[in-house]
Structure formats: C-alpha cells, structure tokens
Amino acid sequence: MAHRGGAALAPENTLEAFTCAAERWAADMIELDVRLSRDGRPVVIHDPTVDRTTEGSGAVSELTLAELRSLDAGYRFRDPDGRRSQRGRGVRIPTLDEVLERLPWTRLTVELKAEGAWPAAVAAIRARGAVHRVVLASSDSRHLPERSEYEGALSAGRKTVLKFWLAARLRLGRRAAFRRSPPPVDIFQVPTRWRGLAVVTPGFIRAAHACNIPVQVWTVNDPDEMRRLLDLGVDGIQSDRPDLLARVLEEAAGRPPPHGD
Incomplete structure (x- = not known):
C-alpha cells in the first residue's frame, strides 16, 4: 500500500506519485488524503495548509481550486538522493476526481482530513463508479459518513x-x-x-x-x-x-x- 502514493519517491498526493506506485511498483492499494477547497471541491492534500508541500501559503479551505492548481506541488519535495528533482516540473495538486479517472482499476484508501468533506468525496466516487474499490478512512469518526450513507468500505x-x-x-x-x-x-x-x-x-x-x-x-x-x-x-x-x-x-x-x- 503506497502511503500518499509513496511520499519518499515522488511528490506526495500527486498524480505523478500515484501513477508511479501503481505502474512501477504494482501497489495493491494507494492511500491519499482529501480536503475541500474554498469552492467545495475535494482536493488531494494532507496538511490543512499548502505551506509544507508547495511554494504557496495559506489554508486549503481558504483557497479556490484554481488557486490551488496554480501552485507547484513538487516544489519542496526531495528525492531519495536529496535533490529537488520535481520543482518546476508542472506537478499540481489534483482533485479526487482526477485521481479516480487516472487510476480506474486501482484500489484506494481515501483519508478524509476535514469535517464535512465526505459528501463531496462520496459524490465523486459514485460518479466514477468506484465505490467498490474505495475505502473511506479517518482517525476522527466525525469525518466519516454513517454506514447507511456510504455503500462502500469504511x-x-x-x-x-x-x-x-x-x-x-x-x-x-x-x-x-x-x-x-x-x-x-x-x-x-x-x-x-x-x-x-x-x-x-x-x-x-x-x-x-x-x-x-x-x-x-x-x-x-x-x-x-x-x-x-x-x-x-x-x-x-x-x-x-x-x-x-x-x-x-x-x-x-x-x-x-x-x-x-
């Protein structure tokens, strides 16, 4: 299972990391994190702010999808050799829908990092017909839907x-x-x-x-x-x-x- 797509090998929670984990390392499952942008889109990022992984600053919940997509998600990544090999390479913060589209057969664990994010996440999962391959997770059960609200695995x-x-x-x-x-x-x-x-x-x-x-x-x-x-x-x-x-x-x-x- 590739945690955040394999955060030591590629910029975490990005399409580049997920594709590498699935195609190169044959990961059986990929774990990723979801929060909501200011305009209510489920985006894939771990921290409550963009500061640690991009050149930007500010809370994810205070930035629109367009603003989030303008940031370099590979800016602060260091590869196993210590190089900033992904800076300026066009690595972006993806939406959950983009991940589901890019990896149509891969099993996913979607970690819900914010209260109120699950309805939009579930809507995206259902729209892609991916309920059967997506586990919803959160350390805080308040972030999860009730059993009757999601037909997939919890x-x-x-x-x-x-x-x-x-x-x-x-x-x-x-x-x-x-x-x-x-x-x-x-x-x-x-x-x-x-x-x-x-x-x-x-x-x-x-x-x-x-x-x-x-x-x-x-x-x-x-x-x-x-x-x-x-x-x-x-x-x-x-x-x-x-x-x-x-x-x-x-x-x-x-x-x-x-x-x-």
Whole structure:
C-alpha cells in the first residue's frame, strides 16, 4: 500500500506519485488524503495548509481550486538522493476526481482530513463508479459518513480501534464473543504503536480476524519491520517506500521484485 502514493519517491498526493506506485511498483492499494477547497471541491492534500508541500501559503479551505492548481506541488519535495528533482516540473495538486479517472482499476484508501468533506468525496466516487474499490478512512469518526450513507468500505476511527484494542488486550471475550458483536467497520488501519503502546499485537490481529476484519498498518518504511509485521499476519502495510515494500513482499513470496536489479 503506497502511503500518499509513496511520499519518499515522488511528490506526495500527486498524480505523478500515484501513477508511479501503481505502474512501477504494482501497489495493491494507494492511500491519499482529501480536503475541500474554498469552492467545495475535494482536493488531494494532507496538511490543512499548502505551506509544507508547495511554494504557496495559506489554508486549503481558504483557497479556490484554481488557486490551488496554480501552485507547484513538487516544489519542496526531495528525492531519495536529496535533490529537488520535481520543482518546476508542472506537478499540481489534483482533485479526487482526477485521481479516480487516472487510476480506474486501482484500489484506494481515501483519508478524509476535514469535517464535512465526505459528501463531496462520496459524490465523486459514485460518479466514477468506484465505490467498490474505495475505502473511506479517518482517525476522527466525525469525518466519516454513517454506514447507511456510504455503500462502500469504511475504516475504523480512533475511538473504535481503541475500544477493540482494549477488549483484545484485556481478553474480554473469546473469538466467538468477538464474532457475535463485531465493530461496524470493514477494515482496521492502524499504527504499529500509539502513545508508546503496541497496537499491532498477535492478540489484536487474532481478534480482528475472528471478526473477518483485515488489519492494515501505517506507516512502515523499514524493511525489517515490514518483515516482522508480515510474520505477525497483518493484511496490508502502508509505506512511503513502495519500492522497498514491493521487494520485501516479492522476496517473501519467493519471486524476483518488480524492476529489481
């Protein structure tokens, strides 16, 4: 899973990153972030401001789509060699619709970063007939639609994850108990650790799998940690380095990595 399209290899949350992840590294899923422009368009950018990734400044919510598109989304990116190789190359902040159009077959996790963004995001997803391949996610469940408002997959918010983690940690039920009352989500997308506590444990994974809920982990860039998580039985790994992750996965499967040496 390419986190922000593979943020270490190409300007994050851009069509260039997404295309590279899908076509060069054969990513099974791409994670991206969505906010609303001032004129209500779902745009793909992580931060609440444009300052970190472009030459501009200001809040995304205070800039129109036209103003956002005028910015250089590759301006501050440094490639693995430390070069600003994408500055001035025409890299732009894309809309969600542009991503769905560019990648018509790729599975996506759309992280909703702002309250009130989901109706426009869902409208774009439905318009492209992409509901079956798009997971909606947010650490804040207030940013997510209700189950009745989106027919696609929903990832668990932080509170749901915490409750489930505590139940698994304290062994408040056997597998059958978890199966009888599973949380109303389709996927757990979680960090390996949170506030010093191990989130992804054998018990957490067993409890999730007892409910038929896959466990996907973010954001892992160290190959040894990738291997450890695969040995634990996680179902997906988000990484800024899809090149390294592809190699680890292919090595584990006993096949040569794509575009390998």
